[in-house]
Amino acid sequence: MSSPAQDWSHPSTGSLVLLRHGETEWSKSGRHTGRTDVPLTDHGEQVAKQTGPLLERFHFRLVLTSPLQRASRTAELAGLTGAEVDENLLEWDYGGYEGRTTKDIRAELGRPWTVFEDGVVPGDTPGETVEDVAARTRRVVDRALPVLRDADVALVGHGHCLRVLASVFLRQEPRFAAQIKLSAGSVSVLGFEHETPAIVTWNRTARV
Template sequence: MKRILLVRHGESEWNAIRRLQGQADIDLSERGRHQARALGPMIATFRPGLVLTSDLKRAANTASLLGYPDATREPLLREHNVGDWTGVEIADLIAAQPEAYARWRAGTFAPENGEIWSDFRARIRSAINLALADPAETVLMVCHGGVIRAALDVALGLAPARIIPVGPASLSIIAFPTKKARLEVFNATVFSPILDAPD
């Protein structure tokens, strides 16, 4: 049975201060490196036959710390482009534009110069199709919280407004026993789950 393992990168330097990063190429914090190393043994038990990572360094470095330094860098797995909101602190966005932020989080609004949800979702559909076409039964994708939300929307029709933020260095699994996908795991970590993770 085909399985796609979706791992969000460990905490980044901007996650630590709750700054929206989108496609800004921000590295892991020291805590994020620790989180990624800690998750490695859990991921190894699945023995992925194909490992893909976003080409942004916080994801690629997470893949390396998980034990996959030669993971294929796949630009399709880049985070949602948040346009003019890049680098803005989440608390400031919520204070200044609460409705816009809530709509963005629900996939119904894009900030200026940002990626609209339908385009982002289509990009992630292409990444999932790439994984499904590969002969490997288990595919590991090391990516971003937005990518995981979009993957759940693509595979399961689970709208982003119905999903809590994906925690850093967490594992979600989508299985394909038939053409209909099922969610086997969501937001699993080796430490206490973070239920209010920054986007």
């Protein structure tokens, strides 16, 4: 996936900071949590609070968050002010696999399954393909790129969505996201090596 044309005489110097929401009861048990609006656990709130120091060195001109409470609450507890809701940061729509674990889905299908390779089935919601999620996250990246020229951007969201977004930013195929782990409450930083999008740090978590 190519990025929009940029003027490399003025290279980007900002950082794109990805903050995955803290622990929920569903993330703790491995249940696929797409559009279900579950709250943070007490531990998830503690981790979110302790994430603040990992963000202090950045100068955020733009902070975007998923509308779901586990993300917006994480942003608040981490000390990120002035956050704007961006619907494109919603988690993957898992359709009929919402609330189910990978182990349960594999047992039902009788074969190996991953959301990145095999996708989902319709349920109460239609579900999304990995390409659908990539198209949404491309809009977030396009919104962030002009700001990154000389300032930092924070994105607060969800595990699978942010992994796909990172793949898009890095100009990789969306399924590359399957190879980059993102823990609950983690901070990851993307930036540039000269004009090339690059991982600066990945999956850092606060000690609680």
